[in-house]
Amino acid sequence: MLLEQLRSSTRVFIGWEWATTTHDVTVMDITGNRIDRWELAHTEEGFDKTHTCLREHGDPTDLNYVEARVAAVNQLTALLDEHWPGGKAVFADSDIALAFLEQFPIPAAAATLTAGRLGAWCKRRGYSGKRPDSVLIERLRSAPTAASRLGEQVIEQLGRVQLQLVKGMRETIRSLGKAIAEAVATRPYAPLFATMPRVGKVNLGQIAGKIGPVLERAQSCEQLVAEGGVVPATRTSGKSHSVSFGFATNRRAHLALTQFADNSRHASD
Known part of the structure; x- marks a missing residue:
């Protein structure tokens, strides 16, 4: 039961070790403890089984295929x-x-x-x-x-x-991009978010999926930015003083907003 809570509420890290015929995949939590590990064959069946296993450790959209x-x-x-x-x-x-x-x-x-x-x-x-x-x-x-x-x-x-x-990675990213575009088209807030500068297709999907539900229940802009994790949190202890983002927040919404902020600063207008 503890493992199930860990999988569903805590960020996990996926490590891939590639070889010639077989590969190893390791799943760790944020503290470095190993949650799961398995070996897969370099075949279509092996990759399908691995994707199934990875879905059990969290939202599959968290898998960063671009980094891979x-x-x-x-x-x-x-x-x-x-x-x-x-x-x-x-x-x-x-x-x-x-x-x-x-x-x-x-x-x-x-x-x-x-x-x-x-x-x-x-x-x-x-x-x-x-x-x-x-x-x-x-x-x-x-x-x-x-x-x-x-x-x-x-x-x-x-x-x-x-x-x-x-x-294979390139084809997967292309397929995901097409699927994201089709899914975003059904989101009610997508036309609104699509006007933001340099939002991009993938980031638009992230914002529509993670910020849209927050908009529906937020009573003020302050509540929206707080739930989105973009409100600075001040921590003071003795002579130590630091200002950073709060950790008790919607992590996926925070990631969607900060990625947009990084994208938008590259816009020319």
């Missing part, structure tokens, strides 16, 4: 830096870059590429990056040669695993 995608891309970049630097040097656009790595997963696969062949490959994929074929092939040829001790088959396997992870 960034971490996966960083891992892929580190892998390429060590074993296939030319693979990331050719393209800056992520879609064509992933397609290139899928077609040419190791240096040997791209050894016979010429400017003409690379240009024809780009044309078949509808890519127009406004870069001459000669520039693209020069990026590939001028990239440093990796001093890797791993065999080509191992490098290819590692690369393909990480590549599929990145592609």
Whole structure:
């Protein structure tokens, strides 16, 4: 029973440890105590089971797929830096870059590429990056040669695993974005919040879902900002004095508002 209360009322942290064929997932509470841990296979069934398990530890919308995608891309970049630097040097656009790595997963696969062949490959994929074929092939040829001790088959396997992870994360984010847009359209306060500067599609969903219900019951602006967790709290003890946000608040509403505040400061008008 204590575990169920902990899962439902306390923020949890999800740790993913990626390997070649199996991965480990650990769930911890805010104090660092382990709540759950399991191993999953690198298969569609394994990921589906993991998503089901994660839903048991809180609202699935709390899972930050963007951060997970960034971490996966960083891992892929580190892998390429060590074993296939030319693979990331050719393209800056992520879609064509992933397609290139899928077609040419190791240096040997791209050894016979010429400017003409690379240009024809780009044309078949509808890519127009406004870069001459000669520039693209020069990026590939001028990239440093990796001093890797791993065999080509191992490098290819590692690369393909990480590549599929990145592609899967990107597709998940696109699907979630579409689902969020459809769900937000049904929210009564969405048109009102949509006028806020640089609110964005995802943040609009957060605000409509978490702030909308607070608006319905709030009797004043003071109550609204208090429940949203954006009222400063002063703490004084002896010579110590600090001002910060209050912790006894709606955490998800607080996150939605502070993310909007960060987004809006980048607006140009």
